[in-house]
Amino acid sequence: MAAISLTINGQLQRxxxxxxxxxxxxxxDQVGLKGTKFGCGISQCGACTVHIDxxxxxxxxxxxxxxxxxxxxxxxxxxxxxKLHPVQRAWIEEQxxxxxxxxxxxxxxxxxxxxxxxxxxxxxxxxAMRGNLCRCGTxxxxxxxxxxxxxxxxxxxxxxxx
Amino acid sequence: xxxxxENNPExxxxxxxxxxxxxxxxxxxxxxxxxxxxxMKAMGLTGVGLVLGFSAQAGGRGTSVVNVGQEGTxxxxxxxxxxxxxxxxxxxxxxxxxxxxxxxxWQAVPMMVAEELEVSLDQIQIRQSDGLRKYxxxxxxxxxxxxxGWTRLRQAGAAAREMFTQAAADRxxxxxxxxxxxxxxxxxxxxxxxFTYGELVEDAARLEVPxxxxxxxxxxxxxxxxxxxxxxxxxxxxGRAEFGMxxxxxxxxxxxxxxxxxxxxxxxxxxxxxxxKVPGVKQVLKAERPLPYKTCESVxxxxxxxxxxxxxxxxxxxxxxxxxxxxxxxxxxxxxxxxEAAKVPDAPAYSQAGDVKAALGTAAKKLExxxxxxxxxxxxxxxxxxxxxxxxxxxxxxxAPVQGxxxxxxxxxxxxxxxxxxxxxxxxxxxxxxxRKAYLDFVLEAVYLSxxxxxxxxxxxxxxDDIQQGPFRPGMLSxxxxxxxxxxxxxxxxxxxxxxxxxxxxYGAFPAGKPDPWAGEGISHEESPYAFANxxxxxxxxxxxxxxxxxxxxxxxxxxxxxxxxxxELAHAAGKDPLDARLELLKDAPRFQNVLKTLAEKAxxxxxxxEGMGKGVAIAKSFGSVCAxxxxxxxxxxxxxxxxxxxxxDCGMYVNPDNVRAQTEGNIAMGISAAIKPAITFAxxxxxxxxxxxxxxLRIDEMPKVEIHLVENEEAPGGVGxxxxxxxxxxxxxxxxxxxxxxxxxxPFDLKKLS
Ligand code: FES
Ligand code: FES
Numbered sequence: 001m002a003a004i005s006l007t008i009n010g011q012l013q014r015x016x017x018x019x020x021x022x023x024x025x026x027x028x029d030q031v032g033l034k035g036t037k038f039g040c041g042i043s044q045c046g047a048c049t050v051h052i053d054x055x056x057x058x059x060x061x062x063x064x065x066x067x068x069x070x071x072x073x074x075x076x077x078x079x080x081x082x083k084l085h086p087v088q089r090a091w092i093e094e095q096x097x098x099x100x101x102x103x104x105x106x107x108x109x110x111x112x113x114x115x116x117x118x119x120x121x122x123x124x125x126x127x128a129m130r131g132n133l134c135r136c137g138t139x140x141x142x143x144x145x146x147x148x149x150x151x152x153x154x155x156x157x158x159x160x161x162x
Numbered sequence: 163x164x165x166x167x168e169n170n171p172e173x174x175x176x177x178x179x180x181x182x183x184x185x186x187x188x189x190x191x192x193x194x195x196x197x198x199x200x201x202m203k204a205m206g207l208t209g210v211g212l213v214l215g216f217s218a219q220a221g222g223r224g225t226s227v228v229n230v231g232q233e234g235t236x237x238x239x240x241x242x243x244x245x246x247x248x249x250x251x252x253x254x255x256x257x258x259x260x261x262x263x264x265x266x267x268w269q270a271v272p273m274m275v276a277e278e279l280e281v282s283l284d285q286i287q288i289r290q291s292d293g294l295r296k297y298x299x300x301x302x303x304x305x306x307x308x309x310x311g312w313t314r315l316r317q318a319g320a321a322a323r324e325m326f327t328q329a330a331a332d333r334x335x336x337x338x339x340x341x342x343x344x345x346x347x348x349x350x351x352x353x354x355x356x357f358t359y360g361e362l363v364e365d366a367a368r369l370e371v372p373x374x375x376x377x378x379x380x381x382x383x384x385x386x387x388x389x390x391x392x393x394x395x396x397x398x399x400x401g402r403a404e405f406g407m408x409x410x411x412x413x414x415x416x417x418x419x420x421x422x423x424x425x426x427x428x429x430x431x432x433x434x435x436x437x438x439k440v441p442g443v444k445q446v447l448k449a450e451r452p453l454p455y456k457t458c459e460s461v462x463x464x465x466x467x468x469x470x471x472x473x474x475x476x477x478x479x480x481x482x483x484x485x486x487x488x489x490x491x492x493x494x495x496x497x498x499x500x501x502e503a504a505k506v507p508d509a510p511a512y513s514q515a516g517d518v519k520a521a522l523g524t525a526a527k528k529l530e531x532x533x534x535x536x537x538x539x540x541x542x543x544x545x546x547x548x549x550x551x552x553x554x555x556x557x558x559x560x561x562a563p564v565q566g567x568x569x570x571x572x573x574x575x576x577x578x579x580x581x582x583x584x585x586x587x588x589x590x591x592x593x594x595x596x597x598r599k600a601y602l603d604f605v606l607e608a609v610y611l612s613x614x615x616x617x618x619x620x621x622x623x624x625x626x627d628d629i630q631q632g633p634f635r636p637g638m639l640s641x642x643x644x645x646x647x648x649x650x651x652x653x654x655x656x657x658x659x660x661x662x663x664x665x666x667x668x669y670g671a672f673p674a675g676k677p678d679p680w681a682g683e684g685i686s687h688e689e690s691p692y693a694f695a696n697x698x699x700x701x702x703x704x705x706x707x708x709x710x711x712x713x714x715x716x717x718x719x720x721x722x723x724x725x726x727x728x729x730x731e732l733a734h735a736a737g738k739d740p741l742d743a744r745l746e747l748l749k750d751a752p753r754f755q756n757v758l759k760t761l762a763e764k765a766x767x768x769x770x771x772x773e774g775m776g777k778g779v780a781i782a783k784s785f786g787s788v789c790a791x792x793x794x795x796x797x798x799x800x801x802x803x804x805x806x807x808x809x810x811x812d813c814g815m816y817v818n819p820d821n822v823r824a825q826t827e828g829n830i831a832m833g834i835s836a837a838i839k840p841a842i843t844f845a846x847x848x849x850x851x852x853x854x855x856x857x858x859x860l861r862i863d864e865m866p867k868v869e870i871h872l873v874e875n876e877e878a879p880g881g882v883g884x885x886x887x888x889x890x891x892x893x894x895x896x897x898x899x900x901x902x903x904x905x906x907x908x909x910p911f912d913l914k915k916l917s
Contacts, residue, residue: 018470
């Protein structure tokens, strides 16, 4: 066990954890942010995607000690139902989720993609999103929602990520 | 909003119907049992001194009452019908009795009730049923929610509405005929005065529940048939929706369980010294995994956090007695047995016509082929997970993503030897299921551990557990024979489906001398009404110890591949266009005809394709709906690329066309995965795939463009969650044959390397 300080969604948290614990389980079970999901544990599915210093990362394979002193953003820090992020709004408009379990990860990756490429092509989307599995098969809608988020938010702050 | 390009009772199609964005619900999702928060909000209560209890006396016949009181104030909540609970502060709750695993029962069930109750979706709260009998069968499976609920749930809404109308008429002392319901109120037409349902509920609850009321015709629907946004979607894009994986109960321990890699092995001994050294590990227990037909052994590590439990599990040393499983539990051996069984044509038949043997004897062209489909894991993105608390008072509470809370009550009660009334089941959202979470081994594992450890226990399966331990979709073989006469008429068709029976293995109830009762779905003459003069469709059982269970669309996910590929082979042998050959053979099946003709038009089937392209068609009826796909592929090196999929689905009347499309998109994705992604294979007694790096599923860059057309008619609703899947693999393989001349008879195959 070790004392570790994490900045999660802008808030500093002090935790006492085994420093090798994957960030995923710390976020979910210690901090109580359950929006980030467990799907495979080996960086193969993307369900656990969060942003670390603005870049998408697989929290299931990211030891918590490596995240100390970095900015961590989870789905809960992206937007709320009262104040949706444009990507979340697009996700609702296109009714992307089926079971919804993979969708936090899909959205985290999409937000990061749009930060990099505000007007992505289908190929850009496929390349950025191919690490996010969806067993329900929502891919066609993920593509559409990313395009519509890009179109809806030309220059209106989608790149802020918050 | 709804854009009907064609809308004729003969079965036109409904063109892309955009989502009704105005109708986005604003109310937050509330999954609290009995809506405590709602009560408190409505009454301005703080929750202090809140009394929540059931009392029988205040309600009318068949209605129960929830009484919430504090210092003289009270909210009375009346169950007018098991599906409709209304309180006198205006809260309207509709029960969803079918767990939502992504198929959108969370909206579909309330929509059916609300249509006749005359309330809009943003006026209601939705609550998941808890398995009690009054809700009827609660298993999400067999694409059955809308099919079985269509009349019953609309009747529920109508009954409650009529009770309110009567109560209002009585209070005003006017004729009931002058009153009507709208948006949660009863209006008196001549005067325009109104009462809300909340104002009427105490009177309404004293009335008899009316039965067999007339229901609205399709043309009068206000909600049904509309692409309304689903109420739980905002919670699912903000990380707030609660899945089974997210349940936390005070004082619970996390468990990770080591089971024999050969599934049925017995624990000879285990050494937990190192496991117990892992900080956070509390207990190591020999444990069990109760399958429906036998119990497997395991060793469980319980810890105060999940990571510690998994680390402790890795540190275990277990010696297994794996009997002969290393040699017996292999897919090679099983498939060899299927091929052997195919040699003897003695299968009991689902349907039979004419004399196949004689027709084959006189056929100008005789075809014979075997098609194989593999074992598959469901691999829902949320692995199996369950929290159980076996309490000191002899009761047990479960929180788990199960497909059926009623089945969970029954199985847990039986397992613990307690009365069903002592089991309470809470069902959060399911992070996918596809049949897997109707198999409750993971729930019973948690029950076992909680009973031993005397605390709530959360069992979390790793992805490796999920992929290696099963149960799986069974691998099957379709033995096909057929004949074409000199005039190019297909005269004989025989399909013998061979493999393990779910009813036989899971329930020990295989009917001797008969075909498996479930495996005829989609291929028996009833559902595949091809007018072959001589035909036989039968089933032959070959057993295996590899655990199996339903997988999305069940047997048709296997059998349609052989069935519809072989129809294609026969069409080519007869020198006919494969779609025309089907139309000819389905001349007495108008819905099939309509689906195929619509598909031909929507997919521009008869238009010549550019060099290097191919097209394939397949059609199947399963779970009450007819679905046909046209798949277009493009040659790409030594393989092909899937260019697009055009689909026509006739599911009769539907609840939400946007969701019907979503489910069909999902079926296409899962159907393609099943065709071209790695299978589950067993060698040396063990599954050779362990996680998504080996058991791959379709990724976004492999998803073709899909275009889905729904048939518009007034037929009874069919299933939606599964019927899109069976025709995917055969349509794809038929397209590959058309592009390359290669006939694929074994799944999975590599799209990039076709020989
Ligand atoms: S859980 Fe981290 S990538 Fe799958
Ligand atoms: S929505 Fe179910 S896994 Fe993606």
